[in-house]
Amino acid sequence: MFKTLKTTLVAAGMLAASASLAFAVTITQSNVIPTTPVANPLADSTTGFVAENVVGNSSVFPNQRLSPWTGIINVDDPSALYTAVSRDSTATYSLTGNSMGVVSFIWGSPDTYNDLEITLSGGGATTVINGADPALQPIFPSPGLGRGAVLVTITDTTGAGFDSITFKSVGLPAFEFANLTMAAVPLPASLPLLFAGLGGIAFMRSRRKKS
Template identity: 35%
Template sequence: MKSLNFAGIAAAIFLAASTVASAAPTLSFSGLNQAQIEALTPVANIAPTSTTGNYFNNVIGNQFNGGGGLIARSPWEGTSHQNTDGVFSSVQGGSSATFEFDKVQTGLSMIWGSPDSYNDLVITLLGGGGTYTINGNDVKGPSGILASLVGVTNVAFQKIVLTSGSNAFEFANLKTTPVPIPAGALLLVTAVGGLALVRRRKSA
């Protein structure tokens, strides 16, 4: 009966992923000023599966080269988080960071620090849907905004790639959302489990 349970769960996940994959991705963002960034709680970014070039993972404070030049600006700059708990990651010029997931994801959110035209977030869509690319210009707030809170929903993916043509693509609080099991699918799993229980009782 375990195989039936697994089949029910797999069917539930497939149903949920198929439903999301059929919809167009929804992008939302809001510019953040210093006070709004201060009010946020830093959370370590998930680790990339692989990287090319130069990548800073969960560092604290502005990053400088050997000559003292700024090469990665913290999204938490100017707040009490900057040099304490304000972790962030950064894809440097000519570099990339790839994140692959064992399970289907249906959304993501992040703080995108000082979005630039040379920053790209590329989501590989499931079901042969190609890719969905978000450029820094797509989420850039008005003058005086230091970062943007970015969210993507109505999407199904297992891979995202962050690239930057120049220094740098800084981001913080990167989180993804695993595929939810819809109520109808949960009923399917419950029914399969109940069937297994009845059969065990009969065999006893």
């Protein structure tokens, strides 16, 4: 029985491993924005100019920025923190070995020059999510590029987790985000059923041999 079960579990492990080679994410968005600001974690590395956990708006070149909290709470509130990635700059969070596969944040005024780059754990393929994606466009205060804010949640569907996430502003300022949180990879709902079913098959085969 042990040998049969071991062989079955090895096969299941190979199936899970092969499935993780395909990089895929799901993106969900909500126009219901939290009203309690939480400081962003500091980036592991940056290029260019990145203002981390700042308050208020600025129009001083090259640090032009618009708070994601505009129209939601008072942008001058000292708790209304956010990070602004200025033009031709990046902020990267390294997640190697942390099994993080869920990223959530408030994306301020999504636009064509905002790129979010997500790399699969183990140095896999990189997915680029652009702020011009119609699914990311805010409704409040009015629809259209470069306006309002949207709550975005990005989930790895392979179970491998993310190697890194990079917030990038290309050509124009800026990529503003707030309330960045990261969580562990959720266990796919099908895996427990898969292992239970394979274990049951191994058990039935053992009983048949004994009989």
